[in-house]
Amino acid sequence: MKLALSTVYCPHRFSNLFRPSVFTALWSPICSSELSSYSPTYVKPQFHVPLFLRPPIYSAKLCDLRKWRDWAEGVASSIGSSFVQSDNGPDSSILCRELKWLIEDVVEDHSQFPQTGLENGDDDDMRVKMRANLEELYGLWKQRITERRPFQYIVGCEHWRDLVLSVQEGVLIPRPETELIVDFVCDVVSNNEDLKRGMWADLGTGSGAIAIGIGRVLENAGRVIATDLSPVAVSVAGYNVQRYCLKEKIEIKEGSWFEPLKDMEGRLAGLVSNPPYIPSKDISGLQAEVGRHEPRVALDGGIDGMDALFHLCDGAALFLKPGGFFAFETNGEQQCRTLVEYMENNRGGSLHNFEIRSDFAGIQRFVIGFHK
Amino acid sequence: MSIFLRRSLRSRLLSSNNFKLFLTNYFDSSQTINHRRHFSDNLFHSVCFRSTSLLTENRCYGYGYSHRQHHQSTCRRFFASEAAATAAQRSTSDGLTVEGILANNWNILDDNESDWKSHASAVAQSIHLIKRRLQWKKLKVRLDMLSVQLNKADLWDDPVHAGNISREHGTLMGKVKEVNALEQELLEHIDMIKLARDENDSELESESLKALRDMRKNAKEKELEALLAGEQDSCSCFIEVQAGAGGTESMDWAAMVMQMYKSWAHRRGYNVTVIDEMPGEIAGIKRATIKVDGEFAFGYAKAEVGVHRLVRISPFDSNKRRHTSFAAVAVIPILGDGSSRVQINESDLRIERFRSGGPGGQHANTTESAIRIIHIPTGITATCQNERSQHQNKASAMAVLKSRLDQLEMARQAQLNSQHTQSLTDITWGSQIRSYVLHPYRMVKDLRTNYEVSDPDSVLEGDIDGFILSYLSATLDKEDSDA
Numbered sequence: 142m143k144l145a146l147s148t149v150y151c152p153h154r155f156s157n158l159f160r161p162s163v164f165t166a167l168w169s170p171i172c173s174s175e176l177s178s179y180s181p182t183y184v185k186p187q188f189h190v191p192l193f194l195r196p197p198i199y200s201a202k203l204c205d206l207r208k209w210r211d212w213a214e215g216v217a218s219s220i221g222s223s224f225v226q227s228d229n230g231p232d233s234s235i236l237c238r239e240l241k242w243l244i245e246d247v248v249e250d251h252s253q254f255p256q257t258g259l260e261n262g263d264d265d266d267m268r269v270k271m272r273a274n275l276e277e278l279y280g281l282w283k284q285r286i287t288e289r290r291p292f293q294y295i296v297g298c299e300h301w302r303d304l305v306l307s308v309q310e311g312v313l314i315p316r317p318e319t320e321l322i323v324d325f326v327c328d329v330v331s332n333n334e335d336l337k338r339g340m341w342a343d344l345g346t347g348s349g350a351i352a353i354g355i356g357r358v359l360e361n362a363g364r365v366i367a368t369d370l371s372p373v374a375v376s377v378a379g380y381n382v383q384r385y386c387l388k389e390k391i392e393i394k395e396g397s398w399f400e401p402l403k404d405m406e407g408r409l410a411g412l413v414s415n416p417p418y419i420p421s422k423d424i425s426g427l428q429a430e431v432g433r434h435e436p437r438v439a440l441d442g443g444i445d446g447m448d449a450l451f452h453l454c455d456g457a458a459l460f461l462k463p464g465g466f467f468a469f470e471t472n473g474e475q476q477c478r479t480l481v482e483y484m485e486n487n488r489g490g491s492l493h494n495f496e497i498r499s500d501f502a503g504i505q506r507f508v509i510g511f512h513k
Numbered sequence: 514m515s516i517f518l519r520r521s522l523r524s525r526l527l528s529s530n531n532f533k534l535f536l537t538n539y540f541d542s543s544q545t546i547n548h549r550r551h552f553s554d555n556l557f558h559s560v561c562f563r564s565t566s567l568l569t570e571n572r573c574y575g576y577g578y579s580h581r582q583h584h585q586s587t588c589r590r591f592f593a594s595e596a597a598a599t600a601a602q603r604s605t606s607d608g609l610t611v612e613g614i615l616a617n618n619w620n621i622l623d624d625n626e627s628d629w630k631s632h633a634s635a636v637a638q639s640i641h642l643i644k645r646r647l648q649w650k651k652l653k654v655r656l657d658m659l660s661v662q663l664n665k666a667d668l669w670d671d672p673v674h675a676g677n678i679s680r681e682h683g684t685l686m687g688k689v690k691e692v693n694a695l696e697q698e699l700l701e702h703i704d705m706i707k708l709a710r711d712e713n714d715s716e717l718e719s720e721s722l723k724a725l726r727d728m729r730k731n732a733k734e735k736e737l738e739a740l741l742a743g744e745q746d747s748c749s750c751f752i753e754v755q756a757g758a759g760g761t762e763s764m765d766w767a768a769m770v771m772q773m774y775k776s777w778a779h780r781r782g783y784n785v786t787v788i789d790e791m792p793g794e795i796a797g798i799k800r801a802t803i804k805v806d807g808e809f810a811f812g813y814a815k816a817e818v819g820v821h822r823l824v825r826i827s828p829f830d831s832n833k834r835r836h837t838s839f840a841a842v843a844v845i846p847i848l849g850d851g852s853s854r855v856q857i858n859e860s861d862l863r864i865e866r867f868r869s870g871g872p873g874g875q876h877a878n879t880t881e882s883a884i885r886i887i888h889i890p891t892g893i894t895a896t897c898q899n900e901r902s903q904h905q906n907k908a909s910a911m912a913v914l915k916s917r918l919d920q921l922e923m924a925r926q927a928q929l930n931s932q933h934t935q936s937l938t939d940i941t942w943g944s945q946i947r948s949y950v951l952h953p954y955r956m957v958k959d960l961r962t963n964y965e966v967s968d969p970d971s972v973l974e975g976d977i978d979g980f981i982l983s984y985l986s987a988t989l990d991k992e993d994s995d996a
Contacts, residue, residue: 229870229871229877230878231879231880231881234792235879235880235881238880238881238899239880242880242901291878292880293878293880300900300901300902300905301902301904302902302904302905303902303904303905304902313875314878316873316874316875316877317866317879317882317902317903318873318874320902320903320904415875417875418874418875419875419876423876427876428876428877428878430878431875431876431877431878435878439875440875470874471874472872472874472875472876473872473873473874500866500873500874501864501865501866501884501903502865502866502867502873503865504872504873504874506873506874
């Protein structure tokens with residue numbers, strides 16, 4: 142089942158909000174013309190535009206905005222460390238910083254309020270242009286606190302590496318740990334022209350984070366195929382790829398793992414993935430932001446959490462070309478060891494040079510290696 | 514003839530072509546008479562000599578900068594002659610030097626008075642002050658030393674070192690040239706006025722007088738610029754504030770000090786970014802680092818290094834007692850890309866993320882991605898937590914680390930006298946620089962300069978330029994007059 146990007150991805154619903162003239166002013170490093178000239182065909186998954194990219198069609202009095210901010214800050218402070226104690230969730234100071242970022246995203250010209258936030262403006266009646274109205278802001282912050290809706294879904298984006306990626310319900314929010322996979326690829330291709338010009342695959346791409354990260358380090362000839370089972374993920378990833386002008390380089394295909402890569406056996410220069418790896422029994426105890434809001438299909442890795450990882454290892458042996466590189470994220474030390482053991486015993490004939498790498502918190506997080 | 518002379522002199526005869534033209538025109542002139550010839554011979558000598566020296570310097574620059582590596586031998590010759598040229602004593606046609614003007618002690622009258630001696634004396638004093646602020650003699654010694662190093666054949670074996678040497682040489686040379694040009698301009702104006710008087714040319718005289726008066730203003734501005742002539746003064750910088758002992762009250766004070774710098778930077782049109790901030794449990798900050806972007810940020814902010822003391826009735830004390838709190842301030846210059854002193858090896862770094870516990874990865878949703886980088890050989894660390902991605906936090910922390918290592922290296926390399934600021938850890942709590950008293954009376958007083966202001970609120974709102982300038986001029990001007 143191959144779907145061309147243009148049929149799945151469809152900005153029809155918000156195209157009337159985004160006239161090209163408005164759009165070009167919104168975000169500079171981006172091919173706005175390509176986005177707005179997209180010819181919509183049919184509407185499939187509903188796509189949410191990130192808050193910071195919405196047109197500033199609302200306005201509020203500075204004093205009202207401050208009132209909302211003070212209310213939201215009060216709510217955040219009242220949380221204290223109760224979320225931390227219940228499920229290792231955010232504490233007040235993290236929530237207050239999120240609030241600051243929410244204001245950054247929602248106020249059109251945030252440079253009016255440097256540093257001190259909203260205190261600088263003397264004129265209470267001054268109107269501030271905003272990308273959402275105050276009512277919506279009250280609702281959003283309530284969702285953040287009472288429903289524990291992830292901050293990234295609230296603002297519709299996640300800052301990841303030097304990218305700002307659109308995310309929404311149905312798509313896994315890319316994790317800071319995963320940034321390192323792109324660093325690994327950087328290191329590998331920096332002294333290997335062949336891999337730098339080759340074909341790479343990011344399986345279970347979600348928001349397209351890793352694929353875009355890699356797409357930006359490969360040479361012009363290099364390509365990335367990103368696959369995902371979820372139509373929402375495919376549409377969000379397509380949007381992000383567009384925003385970074387990588388349409389020529391990155392192809393998004395809908396399908397399960399290697400399914401969309403049928404004709405690529407032995408041809409991949411690299412294979413990367415952050416597959417679901419949480420053991421099924423742990424899903425119910427997850428932090429509320431994750432367990433209640435993020436897609437289970439992107440988290441649940443089966444009984445030991447290893448189902449997808451084993452499948453990826455088998456695929457790596459089959460799809461990588463000689464000298465090809467792979468990097469997978471795992472749940473931690475135990476999965477890393479199990480995975481290396483599995484590959485040594487079962488795929489030792491084709492894969493080698495296995496290495497376990499830690500994330501910045503010191504947890505053994507990644508398994509990397511090469512095809513012989 | 515006088516009109517012609519005026520023009521030529523004003524263009525300072527910077528190119529030999531102009532100069533030849535001048536001579537040709539002059540000697541072709543049918544109006545030549547004896548006393549003028551006498552004057553012109555004198556003028557000819559001094560002008561001729563000046564223009565050669567400028568030419569030499571110019572040429573030397575051309576080679577020295579565009580073809581450093583390939584023209585070492587060519588350069589050597591020019592550098593040698595340059596020393597001789599800059600050392601030459603400038604004087605007017607009748608032998609008056611800038612030192613002579615100073616020694617004459619002419620009365621300095623108001624700007625509006627049309628007395629050339631008064632203007633000349635004022636300009637000469639400005640030049641004198643500028644030289645003192647630039648530490649003229651030391652500067653010349655250093656310049657000679659750098660010239661010697663630039664002449665060494667093996668200089669470019671170490672390109673980083675060579676780059677630093679030639680950059681510093683260029684900066685110092687620029688300053689010397691600027692002061693020389695000031696002196697020369699002054700003497701030329703005096704020559705002009707004397708000539709005008711000889712010629713009874715009142716138009717020329719008043720024009721020259723006006724030029725001299727303009728120059729007086731201009732030199733006054735240059736006095737200020739000379740305060741910020743240090744090698745790193747034009748850099749952007751990091752400002753760090755750390756609370757002293759005393760719990761919430763001193764953490765609140767640290768936050769007030771940091772706010773003072775943010776407002777000051779804002780007033781000056783600098784861009785401020787919070788890099789790292791460790792909030793206090795109840796109020797204020799334990800420690801924070803901001804980045805201040807803009808020209809001369811370091812030059813000004815370096816005057817703030819040290820311990821700041823606050824006396825007030827603490828709002829955190831239910832018994833309303835008077836408290837004294839301290840906050841330490843450090844300022845680190847951010848050197849441009851090319852001028853960094855240190856090379857950081859990736860393998861010397863340990864990069865850590867604050868671990869919130871738990872298995873991380875897909876288990877956790879967090880917007881907290883603070884990064885700490887430790888430079889293992891020196892033990893120096895840098896932290897950043899205010900960016901929205903881990904990657905950006907790492908980049909910011911790396912920039913802080915780099916500047917700290919640069920600062921360490923600069924201090925090690927030269928012990929560059931008092932112009933270098935200490936890091937936060939080196940600042941002893943005894944090195945108080947300023948006192949802010951809100952109770953029982955209201956005053957802010959700088960303990961180094963005794964400069965004081967009776968309105969603490971305006972100071973805390975960022976109006977600190979008075980303190981900064983008085984400190985800068987005090988430190989530079991008190992040094993033994995070696996101009």
